[in-house]
Amino acid sequence: MIAALSGFTAVAESAGQELTKEPLVIAPIVEGIHLCDEAASNKSITSLADAYALCRKSKLDGASAVNRLLNTLEPGGPKGAVQVGYTATLQLLALYQKTPRGWEIDPTRVDDFLSILRKVQRPVVVYLAADHFDSLGPISEELSKDPQNMLQLRDGKPLELNYFGYQIMPYTLSTNPAIPVNHxxxxxxxxxxxxxxxxxxxxxxRVVAYTLAGELHQMFPDFENGMGAYQGIQVTDYSPSSIIDFRKWLVAKYKSVxxxxxxxxxxxxKFEDVxxxxxxxxxEKLGSFGExxxxxxxGTLPIAGWLWDPLKKIQQLELHVDSEYVGPIAYGFNRLDVYRAEASITTPSTGFRYDLDFTRIKPGRHIAQVIAKSQGIPYQVAEVEFVVVARDQAAPPSAKPKKIASLKAAVTLSGVRSWLDQPRPLQDVYYNPLAREWNLFREFQVFQFLKYFREQALKAGLPASKLFSHQIVPNVNSSxxxxxxxxxxxxxxxxxxxHGLNMYGGATDSAWLRDFMAQHGIRGYGVPEFNPQQWKREGVHLAAMxxxxxxxxxxISPYYFSVVPARFKGPEQGVNRMELRPDNTADGSDRFYRAIIEFAAQ
Incomplete structure (x- = not known):
């Protein structure tokens, strides 16, 4: 039996009390934990749905297959400083079945899940999914027909979204228990x-952690590819209840209009007018500038791009605006897109970014310069003009901005390559203080839902020490x-x-993310989803772990393993490149597979 992890445990030593770490659990996400061997080996069964039906009818499960997989990764059971367990995902809405009395929980589905926990005698992370990915159960289609269950764009319509061929549901972030999806x-x-x-x-x-709900966040169109959108963006939540709550939030913050x-x-x-x-x-024509x-x-303008410096010629990046030094630019963000596109770039950690607060910059034309320092000598990485416009939209001064001239280009340094993604040339920006309040409120909505979900888990009897978030960290991706x-x-x-923080690509071994966690006081964390997605250098996966x-x-929960036979998997989807197998070279999945075995052996 494996003791539950609880951060650090005091251990008596002859010289006094000393803190020692509990084992780190490698808990891979496993697809197909309910697929029994009898169905998997029956070649007359050709669909996964039929296979699961046979397993349920026969009261069988996939515990044997899961045990075989985990014993391959760590033979002989969990032991040592690094131990192999698994992540068991339970989609809460998928538990419901339609009965003459309405939608009711199917107890056999819960019992099937608990059977896996009993039979697989290894540490386990229980993922209690209830976010937009909890969309496969029959109740989801009915819930989607009621607008109050969904986040809404400004036109009052819910989003219709897919992710790698998988339909997702943008459920509300309201904590109102009377809303059907929340009930x-x-x-x-x-x-x-x-x-x-x-x-x-x-x-x-044996339960190491319960991760709560899944990735909770606001939503936007083109969920699969639109996370880097800056032009013509649309966001949530403009549902009637959300707008009412925004005004209540303003009342609580400001007390008076x-x-x-x-x-x-x-x-x-009055607040009702806001x-x-x-x-x-x-x-569009505005009724007031606040719209x-x-x-x-x-009030934020990102100065962002990527820089490849394989010979470490550059020691620092700086931002200068109108020839004045503004500050150092953070470097080393995840740019998996660049890593995929450029064969010669061997790490995804090439992104740079500075979020420029332009609220104190006077209206008019301005120029931002990204300057690299190499042995104390400045080189220009990029420059871009932008225009700050007053709220009355008066024509800004046309004077040409001052810049630092006569700089050599950074690309003249051996091996250096770069690109500036944001902002586009002559980007015009208008600061609306109410927009800043709206964004803060939207963050508050996400926070409150996760807080409420945790409170319900505590009320139901789950231990606080094992309750983790399951959150995405968008800022680690500079684009x-x-x-x-x-x-x-x-x-x-x-x-x-x-804190449970999902990590992909360069985020899995990111100096920026380590600094972020240190600055925010994040300790004793978990990683509910983890995959370096790299194949160009040896040792990357082991070093990350x-x-x-x-x-x-x-x-750490590697994403992902599967015990589902190939004949059941259907058409290839983009997510399949991350299936960890010794014969899957896509995204370095074979290397990650071998690294897990090596890591668990220590």
Whole structure:
């Protein structure tokens, strides 16, 4: 039996008390944990649905297949400083079945899940999924027909979204338990928690962590490819209840409309008049300036791109605006897209980014220069002009901005290559203080839902020490637009949950992310989804896992393994390149597979 992880445990030493780390659990996400051997080996069964039906009818499960897989990764059972377990995913809404009395939880589905926990005697991360990916159950289609269950764009319509061929549902972030989707989510959470609490203590103690809900964030169109959108963006949530809650949030923050007006420079007579910003001033007529919204309306202009410097010629990147030094530019963000596109670039950690606060910059034309320092000598990486426009849209001064001239290009340094993605040339920006409030409120919505979900888990009896978030960290990807997701508040070290941070590509071994966690006081964290997705250099996967062992991570969940036979898998999807097998070279999946075995052997 494996004791549950709880960060650090005091161990008596002859010289006093000393803290020692619990084992780091490698808990791969496993597809097909309910697929029994009898169905998998029966060649007359050609569909996965029929295979699962046979297993359920015969009261069989996939515990044997899961055990074989885990014993391949770590023969002889869990032991040592690194131990192999697994992640068991339970989609809460998928538990429901339609009965004459309405939608009810199918107890056999819960029992099947708990059977796996009993039979696989290894550490386990239980993923209690209830986010937009919890969309496969029959109840999801019915829920999608009721707008109050869904996040909404400004036109009042829910988004229709897919991800690698998988339909997803943008469920509301409201915590109102009267909303049907919330009623079902939290009812299922309570039911499952009660069943888990009834398991033998030896089984409960094998649970390393419960990850809560999944990736919680606001939504946007083109979910699969649109995370880097900056032009013509659309965001959520403009549902009627969300706009009401936004005004309540403003009341709680400012107390009086006069205080709000004084802060944002508006003239609203009452809070009910305050709009949720949603209109682009370039394209639409505004009733008031407070209605303006775009990717820059909150006063931030990203200066971002990528830099490849294989010979380490550059020691620092700096941002200068109108020839004045602004500050150092962070470097080493994940740019998996560049890594994929350029064969000669051997790491995805090539991104750079500086979020420029332009709220104190005078209206007019300005020039931003990205300058690299090599042995103290400045070189220009990129330059771009942008235009700050006053809220009255008066024509800005036409004077040409001053810049640092006569700089050599950074690409003259041996091996250096670079590109500036943001902003586009002569990007015009309009600061709307109310847009900043709207973005903060959208973050608050995400935070409150995760907080409420955790509270319901605690109320149902799950232990606080094992409750982890399951969050995405958009900022580690320098080409992404973080305001589309609005998760910043959920990543604060003061949050009440243990942090679970998903990591892909360069994020799996990121100096920037380590600094971020240190600055935010994030310790004893887990990684609910983890895949370096690299194939150009040896040792990358092992080094990434070693870095988290050193940092005190409590679990890492490699994405993903499968015990489903190939004949059941259907058409190839982009996500299949991440299936970890010794014969799958896509995304370095074969290398990651071997690295896990090596890592677990220490």
């Amino acid at each position: 079902y989510r939290f009812q299922a959470l309570g039911y499952v928690a009660k069943k888990i609490k009834a398991l033998p203590k030896s089984v409960q103690n 006069d205080s709000l007006n004084a802060t944002i420079g508006s003239t609203y007579a 709009p949720a910003p949603s209109k682009d001033i370039r394209k 303006h919204y775009d990717a820059f309306a909150d 992404w637009n973080p305001q589309l997701f609005a998760v910043g508040k959920t990543l604060e070290g003061t949050a009440p949950w243990n 070693q870095s988290h062992l050193k940092a005190g991570a409590r679990f």
